[in-house]
Amino acid sequence: MKFILTIAFAFFILTGNVKAAPLHAYYCFNALETANNVVSAFDDFLNSSSSDGMSTHRLYAFPLNGENNITHCIVGEHSGPDQFEKNNNIVNGSAEGQALLSTLNQNVTWVLNGAGTPILSAGEQDPNAPVGILIDIKAKDSAAFVKSLGKFLSSANPNGSITVFADTFTGVDNRTHYVVINGSSLEEAMSNLDSSLATPDGQNYLQRANKFRKVMSRSLIYLVKSWEK
DSSP: OOOOOSOOOOOOOOOSSOOSOSEEEEEEEEOTTTHHHHHHHHHHHHTSGGGTTOOEEEEEEEEEOTTOOOOEEEEEEESSHHHHHHHHHHHHTSHHHHHHHHHHHHHOEEEEEEEEEEEEEEEOOOTTOSEEEEEEEEESSHHHHHHHHHHHHHTOOOSSEEEEEEEEEOOSTTOOEEEEEEESSHHHHHHHHHHHHTSHHHHHHHHHHHHHEEEEEEEEEEEEEEEOO
8 A cells, every 4th residue: 555646635624722733644554463563664764864854753553442453553744735745755756665665565454544634622732642542523513513522622621632633534434523632641641531521611512412423433542653854
């Protein structure tokens, strides 16, 4: 599987104090027995001069995600569609990039890919937070979902961060949005979710939420490594 070579048009709404990149492209795979090979392959390429001009990339592990057979996702944090295309050109246009793709194809089973745009956030964002809870959402009414969730998050004060993404390009089947709740530990991430929902605005949101959204799944994610650019 190659990185997608297509023009990526990102339609996005920025609401709240969103500091994340406008387009997060994710490539998810199963590497249950070959994770070390995958990390080494990304190290070799993203630490080389051949990757100059690339976006920051982060590798996440999915130790708990139900029936989903994804073990890892590599996420590229792009400043916009132009940067997304630039990344693809760098990877596909260099011998080192081709070597990365070859190694990945030999060591992983590709599961899905897509891209999301951050639209809402709360708390102090730390892109290198070690633990996160990923919640997949199917919005029945996207406008109502975003409006109600935005009101709730405006009063939330988590120790970590809560970020809401809209699926710009389809990744998970039927998913329209996903929420990432980060913390310095699993306990903190879970506390951030529970304490935020326990507030009056959180309770008001929960009372209405089933009318405009369905929670599809929750996954535990750990940051394996970041390659800052």
